Amino acid sequence: MTEDAPASRPSRRPTLVVGAGFLGARVAARQAADAAHPVLATTRSGHWSGPSDPPPGVTLQRLNIIEDSDDVIQRTVSEVGAAVICVATGGHQDREQLYIAGARRVVASLNGNECRRVVYVSSTSALADRDGPVDELATAWPTSARGRVQREAEQAVQQAAQAHGIPCLVLRLGGLYGPGRGIGRIYRQRRPDAMPGDGWQATNLIHVEDAATAVLAALAAPSEVEGIVHVCDDDHRPRRALYERAALCRGRPPPRWEQPQPVNQAPRGKIVENNKLKRLLGVQLAFPCHVVELD
Numbered sequence: 001m002t003e004d005a006p007a008s009r010p011s012r013r014p015t016l017v018v019g020a021g022f023l024g025a026r027v028a029a030r031q032a033a034d035a036a037h038p039v040l041a042t043t044r045s046g047h048w049s050g051p052s053d054p055p056p057g058v059t060l061q062r063l064n065i066i067e068d069s070d071d072v073i074q075r076t077v078s079e080v081g082a083a084v085i086c087v088a089t090g091g092h093q094d095r096e097q098l099y100i101a102g103a104r105r106v107v108a109s110l111n112g113n114e115c116r117r118v119v120y121v122s123s124t125s126a127l128a129d130r131d132g133p134v135d136e137l138a139t140a141w142p143t144s145a146r147g148r149v150q151r152e153a154e155q156a157v158q159q160a161a162q163a164h165g166i167p168c169l170v171l172r173l174g175g176l177y178g179p180g181r182g183i184g185r186i187y188r189q190r191r192p193d194a195m196p197g198d199g200w201q202a203t204n205l206i207h208v209e210d211a212a213t214a215v216l217a218a219l220a221a222p223s224e225v226e227g228i229v230h231v232c233d234d235d236h237r238p239r240r241a242l243y244e245r246a247a248l249c250r251g252r253p254p255p256r257w258e259q260p261q262p263v264n265q266a267p268r269g270k271i272v273e274n275n276k277l278k279r280l281l282g283v284q285l286a287f288p289c290h291v292v293e294l295d
């Protein structure tokens, strides 16, 4: 943002991206470049996760939404015109503290008069386990502790945003893959002995660039668009088929499984539908089928 830009114009207030990691860094860069919009990106460490420095238009700041005081969070976020929250624990932080309490603190610190949109990045783990298609109307809660925390976080963010009168969209993402997090790694990291089970489970994945497109579409959505949107590939081929393709791409033999492939049986597990993503947010997937990235 230039110094003489009129700060009172909401459209020129920076977009906040809390958690500029694998996904968030792309969202920040594309919001700054494609939408020519200033971005305030934060990470816990204060380091940019991309290959170089933050691109033009992106200001990077350190922010810890668990440990920093309410004052620090308030000072950081109170001037923004829209907010994206896409933090992840990295495996060593308390899930409830980060996803529920931390996200709620951020939204509670936003300025309801200036902030026109909250986008909370959640996970398909917030959905109950079931076999077959599942859309955004599904109400059942997951049984896993991990999934229940995500579901509670969604509600906490929605309630905090509503209390401030800020439109809120929750994006439930499938497993993220893309450059630097290739599906091919799954094959490379497999054990030398047979894989457990039969691998006949539906996959729910999303390429990181398509996930970023979904976040940008959510940011640009009219204020009356609220609720939950699933962000998943069209492709739900079972894990077994995915591993086989990854192996093929590497010129390796397909992995062995402990159990044979079921005959005439649909894959087990949920198939997370993405119709609303296309219909409501107008997102066209660049990678509707899984791409076997080799890195």
Ligand SMILES: NC(=O)c1ccc[n+]([C@@H]2O[C@H](COP(=O)([O-])OP(=O)(O)OC[C@H]3O[C@@H](n4cnc5c(N)ncnc54)[C@H](OP(=O)(O)O)[C@@H]3O)[C@@H](O)[C@H]2O)c1
Pocket: 018, 019, 020, 021, 022, 023, 024, 042, 043, 044, 045, 046, 047, 049, 063, 064, 065, 066, 067, 085, 086, 087, 088, 089, 090, 093, 098, 102, 121, 122, 123, 124, 173, 174, 175, 176, 177
């Ligand atoms: N990865 C998946 O397969 C997957 C699947 C479904 C949904 N999602 C969701 O997608 C989003 C992005 O995931 P990702 O893989 O891009 O995550 P990531 O690469 O691990 O990045 C996480 C970001 O959160 C920041 N962060 C962590 N703890 C924080 C704290 N206490 N306070 C403030 N910032 C903190 C990190 O900063 P530092 O790097 O400095 O620690 C980093 O910028 C998350 O909301 C995640 O739940 C991911």
